[in-house]
Amino acid sequence: MAEQSFHVAVVGATGAVGQQMLDTLDRLDFPIKTIKLLSSKRSAGKKISFKGEELTVEEAKPESFDGVQLALFSAGGSVSKALAPEAVKRGAIVVDNTSAYRMDNEVPLVVPEVNEDALDDHKGIIANPNCSTIQMVAALEPIRKEYGISKLIVSTYQAVSGAGTEAVDEMYEQSRQILDGEDIDPKVLPVSGDEKHYQIAFNAVPQIDVFTENGFTFEEMKMINETKKITGDSSMNVAATCVRLPVETGHSESIYIEVEKDGLSTDKVKQLMEKAPGVTLQDKPEEQLYPLASDAKGKDDIFVGRIRQDLDEKNGFHLWVVADNLLKGAALNSVQIAFSLVQKGLLK
């Protein structure tokens, strides 16, 4: 039987994540019959090469999705809100990398290593979780499945590429200005749409996304709410503090968990990580081996190390989890969802 192949559209093809989606589709050899690159009006007309062919980016419109079977969206929440339903209406399955539909009860929020079967109930749109959530839940799932997690406290060390290419440019430009003793003029970070902008070069900024009423930022609330939705475990206590760093790509996370069942040890956590799909254990303190953002960049895996049992709480464990926020945190996870859809026979 000839392998099926599909009509694919990538919305937001010119952005940081869109580029990684194209690279990942190519690299993992997703079965593509035709591919259409779509974007906002502003970026339409740009040329992008894919598998050696030069393609012109078109403005995304409802009609753009005629005949499309799989549409990967990563062009901001408002584009997804406006066009994802149009794509579905025309018969496409949408994998949406924005936050637009993540907490929608009708929309599965999927990390294939954790809840692939949630895809079975899709109604056309599937949401890709927030970057910082994906790497955390995928790394913790083998522990959660076997021991249960009652409490999870995470402090993040997040890269600027999560805020887009403008943020990356600002970080590098600002770094050079500071090295040269020049004045800086922050305009993008921490949140391009928020009122104030702060120095990111040689700094640590405890704000990602805007603030909510309860004092947590939206990024922190995403980690809290999405973790509960993906795992299906709403009784888990989750808290997050999200911090932006002058790192281009690669989110790091300092995670503390308390498990429900007795008997877990540092060695057992290491064994679980060694067997976990998509996870690489990097944990040899005696050789100074631990995950680093600089090593994780460009890699598909989630790296886990610094695994320690708490000194007081026998069911408490500390971990350091690092992944490429544009790959496993975004593009790779979206493409993995697409592969799962194919494998399950859901993509028609």
Add this chain to the structure above:
Amino acid sequence: MAEQSFHVAVVGATGAVGQQMLDTLDRLDFPIKTIKLLSSKRSAGKKISFKGEELTVEEAKPESFDGVQLALFSAGGSVSKALAPEAVKRGAIVVDNTSAYRMDNEVPLVVPEVNEDALDDHKGIIANPNCSTIQMVAALEPIRKEYGISKLIVSTYQAVSGAGTEAVDEMYEQSRQILDGEDIDPKVLPVSGDEKHYQIAFNAVPQIDVFTENGFTFEEMKMINETKKITGDSSMNVAATCVRLPVETGHSESIYIEVEKDGLSTDKVKQLMEKAPGVTLQDKPEEQLYPLASDAKGKDDIFVGRIRQDLDEKNGFHLWVVADNLLKGAALNSVQIAFSLVQKGLLK
């Protein structure tokens, strides 16, 4: 009555902390009769100006302390081990900024805002705590005193100046090399004396000081053990994950605490911080006001913000605490101890 003044020695006068000690003694007008600048053999002969006078740094030897009443040590643990007892033998009180004596039962470990009265029992040597510990315990003390703290989990975001001037130089040089597309050759960080060295520019490195047997680093164990000693509360559960960032000066900390007594609220924590000595509250999410390392540099205060009640645990609170690691984290705290000694009539 004429104010008393004292014969002072600064050991490690040419280092990053030593320089800040001299600045702080000058700026806070510590009553100095004479001052002697001491260092290792390597740095002896250097000239340093103090209060408009050019002083020559001398090699620290036992006899250097003849006639000295107060000796501020910050030249590394081995120098303190060798010479602090010699200084005491000659009648000086030593305030030691290294880790050499911190966990010694005979040596008070002092943050004046927390346990000034521990000075009363000194036997000649007083230890200045680790930088990351000082800002944390000083900020938390008003909460601990009134509500008790049962659990404390901290993830740090630490500046390179804590690892000395060589580390600062390496960070800036490496940043420029990366911006210029050149190869880098890490030689100092994360720990100059350890086997392997990693990129610090545009990275986050989860190792400060060498590893101990239990998988925690010495820096993490310092935070755990020193917090218990300073507060006198050995039943408090404390855990730390210490991470080095490409920030020159200013340690940030993401802290989670659980208090023992019911009734604490976010507003009450803010009120306690507003009244806390040496603490400045910076917490207005609606105006994007929160502590930043870039703002804290060069300031004496500890800055506290991002105060949030945990969403599940009513006695759980999250805070973001930032301070200049060379000032409150080192030099300022040492000089504050010296002032406390004067005020208590202990310096003779």
